[in-house]
Amino acid sequence: MYVCSCFGVTEAQVRQHAADGACTPRQIASASKAGTDCGGCVRRIQALLGRGTCPRRELIDRHAPALEQLDDAA
Numbered sequence: 385m386y387v388c389s390c391f392g393v394t395e396a397q398v399r400q401h402a403a404d405g406a407c408t409p410r411q412i413a414s415a416s417k418a419g420t421d422c423g424g425c426v427r428r429i430q431a432l433l434g435r436g437t438c439p440r441r442e443l444i445d446r447h448a449p450a451l452e453q454l455d456d457a458a
């Protein structure tokens with residue numbers, strides 16, 4: 385099932401990017417472009433990331449400011 389219809393990105397692809405270390409919608413966008421056109425899929429991506437898809441999610445939640453900076457540098 386497509387998460388991002390603008391770029392044809394599926395839920396499975398988002399989960400794979402998350403497993404590869406993309407833990408924020410911005411990182412998913414860097415990896416797949418999902419969310420960079422109409423933005424309508426960003427909430428769905430956030431929901432997927434919030435369901436334990438990303439193994440590092442707990443770290444992100446605890447250290448959001450520092451990792452946000454890393455996210456910006458990526």
Ligand code: FES
Pocket residue numbers: 387388389390391418419420421422423424425426
């Ligand atoms: S549905 Fe993902 S950017 Fe439009």
